[in-house]
Amino acid sequence: MTTWLDDVFPVTKPIIGMCHLPALPGDPAYDKAGGMDAIIAHARHEITALQEGGVDGILISNEFSLPYLTETEPITAISMARVIGEIRSELAVPFGVNVLWDAVRSIDLAVATGAAFVREIFTGVYASDFGLWNTNVGKTARHRQAVSGGDVRLLFNIVPEAAAYVAERDLAQLTRSTVFNCVPDGLCVSGLTAGAPTDTSTLKIVKEHAGSTPVFVNTGVRPDSLAESMKFADAGIVGTFFKKDGAFENDVDLARVKDLMSVARSVR
Template sequence: MKTWLKELFGVSKPIIGMCHLRALPGDPGYDAHKGMEWVYECALADVRALQEGGVDAVLFSNEFSLPYLTQVDTITVACMAAIIAQIKPHLHLPFGVNVLWDARASLDLAMATGAQFVREVFTGVYGSDFGLWNTNPGAVIRHQHHIGAQNVRLFFNIVPESAAYLGERQIADIARSTVFNTQPDALCVSGLTAGAQVSAQTLKIVKDAVPETPVFANTGVRLENVVEQLSVADGAVIGSAFKVDGYTWNPVDVERVRAIMSRVRELRSAL
């Protein structure tokens, strides 16, 4: 079941670098004076830095669209699609999308842009900073098939940031039932917020529970812990650690990307 990882990313233990889009029209933080052209220029600079630094894939998300919606406005998807379309001629890696936090919208964006994968919260009910957060995986997966997105790989975030599962369930049980009921392509395990480390122990619990399903460390992977994290996880999504000073809201620093990816290549050569 893991062979698709190598086929899609071309390497073992792939590293997906985050391209955090600046606030978009309709978002509280949108800078109307700088406009969409500035949002595009920032995103393109980050993508170039990620590629030059050696990541294996790029994941676009509307990270600056705080506070997040669980059902986004149409303008968000339209703007993300426009920006990604402009960037694609400069992008030479596999890429995915994540419309925070709307799984149907993420799939729509994937189809509009040609993204190969989507990361989202597809399952569970949570008490969160965004209110009571419910999902409907049956409807979302049917929507995936309805729009012809069967070939888009689905990364299920089973530990949403800024949220807690309402049921009294252990992470191993959540992983097992998620895989049984929804057949995700991969599971993502997150910390409390962007940049918050997931313990290697938690990753191992999930990995042992669903050994045939790829498991990604979704937050908090950095130079100091990347070897430990990838000794358990099948890959990682990295955002904050690639940024200037390791700060989530800063631009991508190509030298930080190079340093982490150099460590990752050393790990791969020892496999």
């Protein structure tokens, strides 16, 4: 079955590498001495390593804006737009954006920078590490149209990190109702936090009830788990494994990117 993935990516089962931006202006850990120049240099290093390693796409996020906001300050998306504007000509693969955790600002950033897709929490109410987390998917969908973002693909986190769905519905019901009511372009299935393994049985349930909607394995992808995950997932998003020593806080390691992409090509 042909999906929008076939139009965006030239391969089946694409692997999207994460470009984790350092803390941005306004974030608690922002490096004022290094400033925006240091953030841009870091992003350039990350996308160079990811592309040389052979990833099929890149997702740019403000991963180190901890602790996250569910309604971000304007400076966050503005800073990310500056970074992407500086490196845009060097991006040779399809890319997406993720302003953690603000769906509206993520769409704005995608429209402004030409990103092909957005990953976010678009639907549901959660008890999370960031407090009670609410969404308004109908309003967000209309905002996408209002800012001429109809071509931006929306990847819904169906099992959000660091959060639990408030309603007492099982995953199969949640998947079916999300697909029917919200018409996502993709469903992302995650572990507890960045880098945490995604349970294969969870992937299987989502895939069985997602219909024609592509399913992404969103965390914990490793060479030894990739083949099993890709039995059910249509694509993978990789961040932590690509880092030096597999540590979330480290820079991307070209050798680790090449290792995983070699496995990815063998299982397609």
